[in-house]
Amino acid sequence: MPRKKINIPCKMExxxxxxxxxxxxxxxxxxxxxxxxxxxxxxxxxxxxxxERMLSLQRQGRIGTFAPTTGQEAAQVGSxxxxxxxxxxxxxxxxxxxxxxxxxxxxxxxxxxxxxNEGGRIEDNSKDLPISxxxxxxxxxxxxxxxxxxxxxxxxxxxxFFGDGATSEGDFHEGLNFAGVFQAPVIFLCQNNQWAIxxxxxxxxxxxxxxxxALGYGxxxxxxxxxxxxxxxxxxxxxVDRARSGGGPTMIECVTYRMTMHTTADDPKRYRTEDExxxxxxxxxxxxxxxxxxxKKLATKEKFQEIETEVKEEIQGAVDRAExxxxxxxxxxxxxxxxxxxxxxxxxxxRAELAEELKVMHKEKQHG
Amino acid sequence: MAKxxxxxxxxxxxxxxxxxxxxxxxxxxxxxxxxGVFRITDGLIDQFGDxxxxxxxxxxxxxxxxxxxxxxxxxxxxxxxxxxxxxYHNFHQIENHASRYRWRSQGRYHVPMVLRAxxxxxxxxxxxxxxxxxxxxxxxxGIKMVIPSGPRNARSLLISAIRDPDPxxxxxxxxxxxxxxxEVPEDEETLPIGKSQVVRQGSDLTMISYGAMMRPTLExxxxxxxxxxxxxxxxxxxxxxxxxxxxFVRSVKxxxxxxxxxxxxxxxxxxxxxxxxxxxKAFFYLEAPISRVTGFDIIIPLFSRENSYIPNVQRxxxxxxxxxxxx
Numbered sequence: 001m002p003r004k005k006i007n008i009p010c011k012m013e014x015x016x017x018x019x020x021x022x023x024x025x026x027x028x029x030x031x032x033x034x035x036x037x038x039x040x041x042x043x044x045x046x047x048x049x050x051x052e053r054m055l056s057l058q059r060q061g062r063i064g065t066f067a068p069t070t071g072q073e074a075a076q077v078g079s080x081x082x083x084x085x086x087x088x089x090x091x092x093x094x095x096x097x098x099x100x101x102x103x104x105x106x107x108x109x110x111x112x113x114x115x116x117n118e119g120g121r122i123e124d125n126s127k128d129l130p131i132s133x134x135x136x137x138x139x140x141x142x143x144x145x146x147x148x149x150x151x152x153x154x155x156x157x158x159x160x161f162f163g164d165g166a167t168s169e170g171d172f173h174e175g176l177n178f179a180g181v182f183q184a185p186v187i188f189l190c191q192n193n194q195w196a197i198x199x200x201x202x203x204x205x206x207x208x209x210x211x212x213x214a215l216g217y218g219x220x221x222x223x224x225x226x227x228x229x230x231x232x233x234x235x236x237x238x239x240v241d242r243a244r245s246g247g248g249p250t251m252i253e254c255v256t257y258r259m260t261m262h263t264t265a266d267d268p269k270r271y272r273t274e275d276e277x278x279x280x281x282x283x284x285x286x287x288x289x290x291x292x293x294x295x296k297k298l299a300t301k302e303k304f305q306e307i308e309t310e311v312k313e314e315i316q317g318a319v320d321r322a323e324x325x326x327x328x329x330x331x332x333x334x335x336x337x338x339x340x341x342x343x344x345x346x347x348x349x350x351r352a353e354l355a356e357e358l359k360v361m362h363k364e365k366q367h368g
Numbered sequence: 369m370a371k372x373x374x375x376x377x378x379x380x381x382x383x384x385x386x387x388x389x390x391x392x393x394x395x396x397x398x399x400x401x402x403x404g405v406f407r408i409t410d411g412l413i414d415q416f417g418d419x420x421x422x423x424x425x426x427x428x429x430x431x432x433x434x435x436x437x438x439x440x441x442x443x444x445x446x447x448x449x450x451x452x453x454x455x456y457h458n459f460h461q462i463e464n465h466a467s468r469y470r471w472r473s474q475g476r477y478h479v480p481m482v483l484r485a486x487x488x489x490x491x492x493x494x495x496x497x498x499x500x501x502x503x504x505x506x507x508x509x510g511i512k513m514v515i516p517s518g519p520r521n522a523r524s525l526l527i528s529a530i531r532d533p534d535p536x537x538x539x540x541x542x543x544x545x546x547x548x549x550x551e552v553p554e555d556e557e558t559l560p561i562g563k564s565q566v567v568r569q570g571s572d573l574t575m576i577s578y579g580a581m582m583r584p585t586l587e588x589x590x591x592x593x594x595x596x597x598x599x600x601x602x603x604x605x606x607x608x609x610x611x612x613x614x615x616f617v618r619s620v621k622x623x624x625x626x627x628x629x630x631x632x633x634x635x636x637x638x639x640x641x642x643x644x645x646x647x648x649k650a651f652f653y654l655e656a657p658i659s660r661v662t663g664f665d666i667i668i669p670l671f672s673r674e675n676s677y678i679p680n681v682q683r684x685x686x687x688x689x690x691x692x693x694x695x
Contacts (some may be wrong), residue, residue, distance in 0.1 A: 090437075130469070143430070145437040148438045148441035178434060
């Protein structure tokens, strides 16, 4: 019997609207109100400057290790911007710009990376999950939220973030598979920033795009220029609208670049060239978006300068508030908070042990 | 009251909670149409529909990860992992997330889910279907580890587990699924999680056990009374973590002698923790070394030899006599 062809519907698109030189494809330009465009720009700039400030805080030893986002602002802000406050966001650990857009206070992040549990507090009105460090593991929580949304028949959607490295993890594949089977309203937002610490995208998978992996699970996938906020926004808009109207999940691969280190504990010079980094600097998402805004006569260089000043003041305020709080956090017993709804007896004993130890230490200190 | 097997009692617990609370949803491999490979979820799909008791694709990590998301949303998922031996696929979801969301979000989110899984030996099963690894879960801060020992407490504890605001790992001794029947009241009954029970009063020796080992332990206690006039007090832990040490410490202060019986391997097993707590809290009351009758520190053998691995009445009696100085 001859071999038969099985026709599998296969469509993979790449979307770019505002290219690295700032050239706009007018036909594809999304319809975004002018004040919203300026809001997007401000959020990108805030994300960038906050990242730089966090890096300097870390280098001064004022906070611990964190994962910088510089270069990925378009992918984060452009996608999160499509969500409603009632939607859910499930981040990994490199989504600072998206989290700030969603309303997470910067001082909370400084506290968290400053080593205080309190900084991880999620605001009562927030629908965002806290950051998740084990790569790709959070993807499944997004699918569970999506299943629950279908169960409750609401019009919420979920957006979950992860990187190129995460697509090698089992949880990514299980998550896409489950979301496909259950038609969960989940947007899988992959920030392909080319590097998983020292391992390049080419060694992560043999497949040409990451987005095509969605097709294997019966889910639409699209690859976009992740440094083009208009393309990210347009793709996310389409995916969110589809999910909200019962059309199920979508995977979006944002092709972007991690301009700095994996975390502050990493030295990228060990595994990638300066030339490569320089090449990507020309594709900076902020530069082309500022050009776009100026071309549209929505802003001037002076206006950007004003925003710079505002943003820096806002960040300084957050740093001041965080450091003020850090000085007040002198109670190590806080570590026992939120272990369980109710502290079981043996934990009360262990807490009392530490309290006793602290009392003795305090006395010794007072007596020199 | 009806006489029920543990399978029927667990089914009753699920059914009643699902009737009462539409947040309760059952998911897992083969739990829908098939009613679970042990039939714990039998008929739930007919009564509640395939949205309340649903089959998932075959992926333990996703079953648990998804349950975490569902619980954060506000549902009360009860997921079944077909055998505890396959729960290592999902272990990271428990260790990294289910146990931590309350802490990580500083109280904003919590994960009121139950992970049910048949565990331990005695049913002549294949490899990976007979082990006892409750310690892995009991060692993880932020979760609770519950193991019933009979139909009636299985039903009560499962209801409590579903209502618990924190994630509960619920290990069901599969050897007991159909081993015996008990009167299980139709009316709702719960048992507090984190509390053990004195199931036999005595003054000479405290025997601490749980799960499938309760039956040989109680039988050994009767033998000791009959043959040696020894009054053994027997404690059923019911919850492994958070461990209720108050009950067994009080008992050992009275009896002066303690033994722990479990099927799990000895080293770093629940018996090690219980012995340590007794040394910390009842050392000066002890009149003999604390004895542990447990599985050996090896992979449980294939079924033809499993009866020599799993603690039995004779082994318990032999060890009991050693610490009673009557051997």
